[in-house]
Amino acid sequence: MSDRPPPSAPPLDKDELQRRLAHSAFINFLNLTVVSADPEKGEVVMRAAMRPEFERGRGTGQWHGGPIAAIIDTVGDYALVMQLGRPLPTVNFRVDYLRPAVATALRVTATVRRAGRLVGVVDIDVTDDEGRLVAVGRATYATAK
Amino acid sequence: MSDRPPPSAPPLDKDELQRRLAHSAFINFLNLTVVSADPEKGEVVMRAAMRPEFERGRGTGQWHGGPIAAIIDTVGDYALVMQLGRPLPTVNFRVDYLRPAVATALRVTATVRRAGRLVGVVDIDVTDDEGRLVAVGRATYATAK
């Protein structure tokens, strides 16, 4: 777990991250927009808009936890992808749900806590339109080449 | 965390669980079939079929981790719902990905480890058509009324 993993390429910018999101059928379905990408800080911000398939009860406007978990995993991954320039499989992650998210888009901020030779660890905060924290994630990705 | 939470009703059977899955727009989208439901053992088994929206790379037949996480959260929840007869919000959960799942349906087995007065803990195993373990989940749900 020592030190830095070798980057494969220069860090990716916002537009390149947005392009890569479209490569995956599932991620494309998640409907994410890259808001900002800062390789120095290891921070990516994305916005997720509601879709009818993501609702808990039909017509309630409440996000089901399932898509929130999937979004956390994905945005966390792309914080490391931004720095290392290659796909990185998820090893494991944890999600804590803090408040219902209703009639709101989600703002998702992923911050790299450590990019090691073997794995990287990323924290992900999810807030609603009022800036209230609705969920937090912590995820480990494989960085070994 | 002491002892048993009050059940709201008699345990739910397989058909009733299948009916309740349809109440949520997102769970409906997950496309789950209840295979078996054993309230005595605290065990529910469901089957998840692939959909094009769940693929990692388009046309590869490989499951993205996102829907696997959402399925783990949902099937784990229904193991407790079966026993307690009411909706139970997820407090938090962890997913570990063990192997890629390609060109396969998923068999998901959720087992209640503890149904306490405040929270319940459930283990979830996900296997492919060959019986290989592809992911494991551990989830905590709120059981307080």
Add this chain to the structure above:
Amino acid sequence: MSDRPPPSAPPLDKDELQRRLAHSAFINFLNLTVVSADPEKGEVVMRAAMRPEFERGRGTGQWHGGPIAAIIDTVGDYALVMQLGRPLPTVNFRVDYLRPAVATALRVTATVRRAGRLVGVVDIDVTDDEGRLVAVGRATYATAK
């Protein structure tokens, strides 16, 4: 998981936290010093000094992960105890080890992310004497009375 849990008393200050640490035989053994306690921010900082029993290899000065995990659980708990003024059992927690901690004291910062009616969630960062992050924790405690 809605809203605020009822505090039992006014928030505890640094000296009162230090006194309460001594009530538990195990926590006493952990050898923690309260550095600061800010109920408004929901942040507690403690310092943990090495003991021979905490070493990985004898005489190496390297912290074993076991005491680091126990310290994370404890300091996280006291961030909520500070706000709510009563003992709060741990529901579950996760620890990620990021770097070896060698020949150093540990500085442990716990921050309340959410104090709900049923559970509270706390993030815990552990750094060494150089300010490097050596481990992170995320923990859920029961706040229900």
Add this chain to the structure above:
Amino acid sequence: MSDRPPPSAPPLDKDELQRRLAHSAFINFLNLTVVSADPEKGEVVMRAAMRPEFERGRGTGQWHGGPIAAIIDTVGDYALVMQLGRPLPTVNFRVDYLRPAVATALRVTATVRRAGRLVGVVDIDVTDDEGRLVAVGRATYATAK
């Protein structure tokens, strides 16, 4: 995360595991006895006896969660060490506390769920003298050489 990590040596037996536990000052302090070691099943069972330093409240006979977490991490690690024959650092782990453990030794069963090329995943169950489940752990260890 594909396939088997290279073992460094033949699997370790019960006596060799017991000997290795003594190498670490902290693990020695944990006071563990190897009950059984089955490399085929990937299962190790250990017994942990109480010590005064492990008590929550002095003289209550109740285990503090801290030593339980440390024991979970350690026994889980040795399930993989048994199979691979070399030290394996912990990447991360989760502990769920299910019931108080009072006036009892702990029986700890660790089962390897997956030993991959990069990481291994182990489940750990902790029961009291009555066979009741008091805590469960799930841990990831680095298996890369």
